[in-house]
Amino acid sequence: LKEFTDRALNLAQVRGATYADIRIVRRQTQNITVKNGVVEGLSDNESQGFGVRVVVDGAWGFASSAHLAPEEVDRVTALAVQIAGASALFRTGHVRLGPAISHVGTFRTPVQIDPWEVSLAEKTGLLLQADEGLRATPGVRVASSSLAFWRENKTFANSEGAFLEQEIVETGGGIEATAVDPERGEVQKRSYPNSFGRDQRQEGWEAILAMDLPSHAPRIGEEAVALLRADPCPSGVTTLILGPTQLALQVHESCGHPIELDRVFGTEASYAGTSFLTPEKYGSFRYGSEIVNMTADATIPGGLGTFGWDDEGVPAQRVPIVREGVFCGYLSSRETIEQLREILGDRAPQASGGAMRADGWNRIPIIRMTNVNLEPGTWTFDDLVADTEDGIYMEMNKSWSIDDKRLNFQFGTEVAYEIKGGKMGRLLKNATYTGLTPQFWGSCDAICNADHWQVWGTPNCGKGQPGQVAHTGHGTAPARFRNVQVGVIG
């Protein structure tokens, strides 16, 4: 492949690029869906191609193609240079990338059992077994279970001397039961191990074995039907304990996105929005209570935001984001860290935190979450519930909405339980809670310990134009929040 990368980088520089990089990417995916006893979808997919990114006359250009051949490399490189020239027609400043990046190396996801070596019969058999368990409870109208496998091989090279080869393997799976009450026209659903299809990890087939979908299926079916008969979540201000997967979503939306430095600098304004965490807040803004510590860590084994180097060739890092409640870090790129340094000087980090990730060969890298985590606290879950006189426990996301600066949010969960006198009580349905990000995290007074802490995978984070889907990780343990508005249903 070096022949192709050298060809593109040389031609780009000959045509006037002051910086160039190329990524050659081959992505294989396999998706299996079983619904109500039938294999409804089973596909094996492969996409390959390359993308060339250049800076010409201080402006960016990018072109990509699925056809990996020498003459196409020439055409695409020339097009990238032409596009950069067009960008320069209306530029107001020059792209600055800071110190050169010239790492050489390889990275591979450690995998115990290659998911492509497991037979389709075993995979569909497992899902059909889970499907049967989901439908064991009368009232389950739709049983759905799925597996997803992903392998991406990518080669990155830049005009500064970097040459990196990486293989990322991901494995995901999940089950979902939908119960319908035709009399009242009501629909409820329960999922395992996470909602919206699956949890996903940078592991092999061993991740699916650990989920043990069939043994959880009967319980998920029963809970979906039980929700039809449950009381609705009351409306009011109360103490809220969030379970681990809902907390992963809370971290993703209210911490992960607002710390993206491209949002902060307005380059996502037209689509996803901007951020309330503006540069003057860096290092001093009280984001949460003193027990709240958050990190962006691209080195955690199993996390979907784990890699060797990002798509600018910057090494994976662990970046502090919130320390003892104070906002202290961003997700950054080479260009945005230079912009931050212009504002903050030496108070800003010296180099990119390594968060540039592209969704395949045909997309440019943009700032994406790695593994953005709420660090564990000191409580056991049982002690946390026992210490809560009156409140609600909510778990597993059902709906999520947040404003374009990431302040006002309203989230709903699949399931909730009343807490009275330090004990879990009746099941509640249609639970929602709402708040403003800093006030919410400021009300956090207890976080469970490392024994309860797990990294969850979010394989569906959308951002950018043209649209890109990123796979991000979030480590969380259950946590408690005081004085939260719950039960907004409209």
Added chain:
Amino acid sequence: MVGEQRIRAISDGILALSSADQTEVVVLANDSALTRFANSTIHQNVAETDCEVRIRVVLGQRIGVATTNNLEEVALAEALNKALAIARLQPENPDFQSLPGPLPIPEVRSFSEATAHCTPETRARGAGAICLLAREAGVVASGALTTGVLEIAVANSLGTFAYFATTQADVNTVIMSDDSAGYAEALALDVNHLDFEAVGREAIEKCQRSRGPRPLEPGEYPVILEPYAVQDFLQMMTYTGFSAVALQEGRSFMVGKIGQPIVDERISIWDDGLDPDGLPLPFDFEGVPKQRVDLIDKGVARGVVYDSYRAGKEEGRRSTGHALPAPNTFGPFPLNLFFAGGDASLDDMIRSTERGLYVTRFHYTRPVEPKQVIVTGMTRDGTFLIEKGEITYPVKNLRFTQGYLEALNHVERIGREPRLLSAMGGLACQRVPALQLSRFRFTGATEF
């Protein structure tokens, strides 16, 4: 562009090689470019050339799908073999009946040479026009301008071959000041039909009028919704109820309501892939010609859209031409929606409002309860208070939690100028009017 001749050769080659009982080849060739601007300058500028070949094989009632974008003969044969291996190794799907046979495809045109051959410089000048207007006005522009050609072909072993090439050009912009924002967008087949300066002026004017927003107590207010906001009604009703899969699984708000009034009698919503007022697409991803489907007619629930698999689950039902590419567990989907216009202007609506809110656009909306289409989301890019028939001042953004069906039962007026808007990241389009509703529930507020 790959071209019909080469695509036909690719699909013929795969069909000839296949040992399956039935075989389908879907080719999606994409040549697109996007110029993105922010801080009133171009910061991302990208182009893509791709061609995906999607092979579905049927062995009895066992189905396998494989895709590749490598067009070499060896790679295509490998993809076919993968699809066959998948089909062999899975249980039969008793609900599957057959791939659709060949049907006459209506002739529609949806192609612009100017869009197909749009240069990076033309796109830069379009984006630049908006950036320059913003700089002159002392505000900041961000947005994206896309041009592209999409070729779609469907061939199958029953004799179907359908090919269509379409172009699309769209531009959207958010204009921001220190404390306000405005939005505008436009969509056309022909990039020369996009008036970049008009789009820029609309958003700049909205941004300027939004300056100095004041807080407003959440609560129930009459509202005027611009088409950008009304589009969300179509998107949410599509996700929760307009597909046969939602109806058959009992999840749709249409369950048990077909033939009954569900919204105001002035509301009509339909899907029509052949209407030149949209962006026509004459057949679906199974090669079935698009039919007009009346979803809601004069307030009465009339039906949902079908693909061949979902139609096969109902006696006597046929596909309406709304399949997505296989394997499609998401179900059939309406890609060309129309919301009937009325006779009111935005000025009529404002003049007739004693006290209410004017909303430009919604942001990050999500269904809270699908059966009643209860949705939560935020206002964005220009929200105003109306008092005594006039817009009095901008207000800070509000969160709403509102049943959309309920809202469509409180219609005061419907706009007379529906706008064509892009949906699903450019895969779909919707023509929608403005709406005046007598009540809409705002449940929270934010700080800007």
